[in-house]
Amino acid sequence: MFRKLRIQFILVATVAVCLMLISVIVVLNASKYATSEKRINKILDLLSENNGVLPEEEVIEKILGKKTNPDIVFQYRYFSAEVDESNKVITMNTEHIATLSETDVIFYAKKILSGGKTYGSFATTDGQKFAYKFNFNDSDGSKLIVVLDITRYSEDRADLIETSVFIFFSNLVFFIIIFVIFSGKVMMPFMENYRNQRAFITNASHELKTPIAIISANNDLGEMINGENEWTQSTREQIQRLTELINRLVVLARFEEQTNVVTANINLSYIVDKASKSFKSLALKGGKHFESNIQSNIYISGDESAVYELVNILIDNANKYCDDGGTIGVRLSQQGLTFKKAKMVVYNTYKDGKNIDYSKFFERFYREDQSHNSSISGYGVGLSIARNIVNRHKGKIHISYKNNIIYFNIYFNIAANSEEK
Numbered sequence: 001m002f003r004k005l006r007i008q009f010i011l012v013a014t015v016a017v018c019l020m021l022i023s024v025i026v027v028l029n030a031s032k033y034a035t036s037e038k039r040i041n042k043i044l045d046l047l048s049e050n051n052g053v054l055p056e057e058e059v060i061e062k063i064l065g066k067k068t069n070p071d072i073v074f075q076y077r078y079f080s081a082e083v084d085e086s087n088k089v090i091t092m093n094t095e096h097i098a099t100l101s102e103t104d105v106i107f108y109a110k111k112i113l114s115g116g117k118t119y120g121s122f123a124t125t126d127g128q129k130f131a132y133k134f135n136f137n138d139s140d141g142s143k144l145i146v147v148l149d150i151t152r153y154s155e156d157r158a159d160l161i162e163t164s165v166f167i168f169f170s171n172l173v174f175f176i177i178i179f180v181i182f183s184g185k186v187m188m189p190f191m192e193n194y195r196n197q198r199a200f201i202t203n204a205s206h207e208l209k210t211p212i213a214i215i216s217a218n219n220d221l222g223e224m225i226n227g228e229n230e231w232t233q234s235t236r237e238q239i240q241r242l243t244e245l246i247n248r249l250v251v252l253a254r255f256e257e258q259t260n261v262v263t264a265n266i267n268l269s270y271i272v273d274k275a276s277k278s279f280k281s282l283a284l285k286g287g288k289h290f291e292s293n294i295q296s297n298i299y300i301s302g303d304e305s306a307v308y309e310l311v312n313i314l315i316d317n318a319n320k321y322c323d324d325g326g327t328i329g330v331r332l333s334q335q336g337l338t339f340k341k342a343k344m345v346v347y348n349t350y351k352d353g354k355n356i357d358y359s360k361f362f363e364r365f366y367r368e369d370q371s372h373n374s375s376i377s378g379y380g381v382g383l384s385i386a387r388n389i390v391n392r393h394k395g396k397i398h399i400s401y402k403n404n405i406i407y408f409n410i411y412f413n414i415a416a417n418s419e420e421k
Contacts, residue, residue, distance in 0.1 A: 009186065010179045017175045025164040032160050036153045043076060044119075044133040047146035052080025052093050077149035081109040085141040097149065099128065109145050121150065129154045212242055263393075265415045266304045268342055269296045269332060275311040276330045283319055289327040298334055298342050299415040302393045310389040311344075313382045314408050318348035321406075326350070340414040347407045358399035358406075362387040 046054055054076060079100060081092040089106050100108075111122065112132050121131045134145040219235045276292045283290040300307075311330075318328045326349030335341045362383050390397040395412040 006183050009183050010176070013179045013183075014172070014176055018172065021168050021171055025168055029157070029160055029164060032157060036150075036157060040131050040148060040150055040153060041119075043078075043148055044131060044146055047078060047080060047148065048133055048135050048144060052082070052144060052146050053096075054078075075152075078147060079105055080144065080146045081105055083109060083113065083143050083145065087113050087143075090142065099126070108147065112145055112147075113143070127151075208242070208246055212239055212246075215239060263301045263303060265299050266302055266307065267297070268300045268307065268344070268412065269294055269298045271304065271308050272311050272330060272332045272344060275308060275315055278312075279315045279319060279328075283322075283328050286319070287325055288319070288322050289325075290329070291327060292330045294330065294332045295334060298332060300342055300393070300412040301415045302412070306389050307393070310386050310410075311346075313386045314346040314410075317382060318346050318406075318408075321350055322348035323351055327405075334414065342412045342414055344410040344412075345407055346410075347405050349404055350401075350406045351404045353401045353404065353406050356401070358401065361399060362397075 043054075077097045077099075079092065079094045079097045082090045084090055087110065089109055092102060092105050092109075094100065094102060094105055108122070108130070112120070112134065118135075119131075119133045121129060123129045128149060129151045130147050131150045132145060132147040134143050136143055215235070216239045219232050219239065223232050273292070273294050276290075276294070280290045280292075315328070315330060322328050328348045329346070331343075331345040331347075333343055335343050387397055390410060390412075393412060395410060397408065397410045400407045400409060
C-alpha cells in the first residue's frame with residue numbers, strides 16, 4: 001500500500017512540476033515571439049515611411065527604444081521595390097542584401113503582390129525567411145514593397161525553443177530524482193502512524209480477549225449458582241458481540257498489513273455457490289426470499305479464503321438489511337469479449353434506501369442513521385474488509401440503488417487460463 005501511495009505522490013508532484021515548467025516555457029517563448037514580431041513590424045514601418053531605406057541612427061533609436069550604433073543598423077538585411085499600377089517593378093533597392101539578385105527581387109515582389117496581403121512572410125528555397133509590407137500611393141497608384149530578412153529572428157526563436165525543451169527535460173529528470181529520494185522521508189511519518197494503528201488494533205484485540213474470557217467465565221459461574229436470567233443472557237450476548245467485533249478487527253488489521261496477496265487460479269463460481277447455500281436457509285428461516293444465478297466455471301486469480309470471506313460479508317450484510325419478506329439475491333456472470341471480467345452482484349430489497357450516501361458505506365465503523373441502525377447486529381467494519389479484499393485483488397466494488405433494491409457490484413479480472421479449466 002505504501003509503495004502505491006509513494007508512487008502516487010511522485011506522480012502528482014511530477015505532474016505539478018510539469019505544469020509549472022510548461023507554463024514558464026510557454027510564457028517565455030510567447031514573450032520572445034511577441035517581442036520579435038513587434039520589432040519586425042517597427043522596422044518594416046520605418047522602411048515604409050522612409051522610402052525603403054532605414055533612417056538615421058537617432059530616429060531608429062527613438063522608434064525602437066534601444067541604443068543603436070552603425071554596427072547595429074548594418075545588421076538589418078532588407079530590400080525594397082516600387083511597382084506601378086500594372087505591378088511592374090519601376091525601381092528597386094538591393095544595397096542592403098547580398099544574397100538576392102535583381103531577378104530574385106522581381107520574382108518575390110510579384111509573388112508578394114499576387115498574395116494580396118499587405119503584410120506577411122515567406123521563405124526562400126535556401127531557408128531564408130523574410131517579412132514584408134507594402135503601401136499604396138493614392139496619387140499615382142504605385143506600391144512600395146519593403147522586405148526584411150528575419151532569418152536571425154526565426155533562428156533565435158528556434159534556439160529558445162530548443163533550449164526550453166532541454167531545460168524542461170533536464171529539470172524534470174532532476175525533480176523526479178529529488179522526489180524519489182525524498183518521497184520516502186515524506187511518507188515516513190504516515191507509514192509510522194499507520195503501523196502504530198495496525199499494531200494498536202492487533203495488540204488491543206489480544207489484550208481484550210483475556211478480560212472478556214474472565215467476564216464470560218464469571219457469567220457462566222453466576223448462572224450455575226443463581227440460574228439463568230435476562231441479565232446473564234444479555235451479558236452473554238454482549239460478550240459474543242465483543243468477541244466477534246475483536247475477531248473482525250483482527251481480520252481487518254491482518255488484511256491491511258499484507259503487502260501482497262498470495263494468488264492462485266480459484267473457481268469463483270464454486271466459492272459464490274458455496275457461500276450462497278450457507279446463507280439460503282438462514283434467509284428462508286427469516287421469512288425472506290433467496291435467489292441465485294451463478295454461471296459455472298468462472299476462474300479468477302486470488303486468495304480463496306479471502307474471496308470466500310468477501311462473499312460471506314456481502315451476503316450477510318444483504319441478509320441483515322433486507323426488508324421483512326423481501327428478496328436477497330446473488331448473481332455471477334462473465335462479461336466482455338476482449339477484456340473479460342467476472343461480475344458478481346449481491347442485492348437485497350430495501351425500500352428506505354433513497355437519498356443515502358452509499359459511498360460512505362465502506363468507511364470503518366460507519367452507520368447510516370436509517371440503513372445501518374443500532375437495532376441490527378453489526379460493527380461497521382465488514383464492508384471495510386470487503387473493499388480491502390477487492391482492492392488487493394485489483395478489482396472494483398461500488399453500490400447502486402434502483403427500484404427499492406440496493407446492489408453491491410463487484411468486478412474481477414478473469415484468470416488468463418480459466419477457459420482451459
